[in-house]
Amino acid sequence: MEERLKLGVSRCLLGENVRFDGGHKLDRYLRDVLGQYVQFVPVCPEVESGLPIPRESLRLVGDPQSPRLVTGKTRVDHTETMKAWAEKRLEELESEQLCGFVFKYGSPSSGMSRVKVYPEKGGPPSLKGRGLFAGMFMDRFPLLPVEDEGRLNAPVLRENFIDRIFTMHRWQTMLRKGLAPGALVDFHTRHKLLVMAHNVQAYRDLGKLVAKAGSVAPQDLADAYIKRLMEALAREAKPRQHRNVLDHCQGYFKKFLDPDEKQELREVIRLYGEELVPRIVPITLLNHYVRKYGQEYLASQVYLNPPPAELKLLNHA
Secondary structure, eight states: SOOOEEEEEEEGGGSOOTTTOOOOOOOOOOIIIIITEEEEEEEOHHHHHTTTOOOOOEEESSSSSSSSEEEETTTBBBHHHHHHHHHHHHHHHHTTTTTTTETTTTTTTTOOOOOOEEETTOOOEEEOOOOOOHHHHHHHHHTTTTTTGGGGGGGGHHHHHHHHHHHHHHHHHHHHHHOOOOHHHHHHHHHHHHHHHHHHHHHHHHHHHHHTTTTTTHHHHHHHHHHHHHHHHTSSSOOHHHHHHHHHHHGGGGGOOHHHHHHHHHHHHHHHHHTTTTHHHHHHHHHHHHHHTTTHHHTTTTGSSSSSSGGOOOOOO
């Protein structure tokens, strides 16, 4: 990468003592592992909007679609203060060119989803809320990948999120260099197999969009392309879909592999399809044949060359 991608993150997840009780919620994977490959842009809505440390805890109250942000005991309403601060902060974040955001699970200001919303007149809360700042962020930047730190403990969700933020970074890098028709064609070509693994229909749709390069206003084409791309990648790719892509890759070598090599490749793809080995096994073997037989198209594919190996995204079954 020419420069590290920028990733928004709740400050408490980096170990900063900004929570209501004066503590933090350090996530070591984010700080120590992913942090080697991204530039964090830390945000704490509650502290940055003027609340002290420590402070009375906050909660969402009222209609889950438009709740108010109030203190738990004294019922002081901080809704408008938080919204006014968030509007200004979102303007600043727009200039940062973020590639995504990791929010704090359950936070009334920074929770991405399933945040408790308490009824006005008391009673058990629903889990239908979004943190006030997180909701405004997602409305302002609907194409940016977002997750909360709890969901990132699931290997499949972690892989999906990291794939998306690195894809967004490659997209932004391309745009900064200028949106020539050839640039979009090249970008699409390198991402074909990745899209195929997530959504075959999106693979077809994006191909039709790229075919319009040169005949449609570049910005209109780019806007339509990135919207469909990020929609596609947000869908989890199942092992069956990955196996279809791996079988597709295998077809590029039918004229080159000897019978033993063909059998070995079929076998490791089968074992992956039955979830007996992680995906890194067939991809490592495919990359060996890519180098051995000089398969330039496959060598360019993001699918076979995902983000840094140290992140171990393909090592889960």
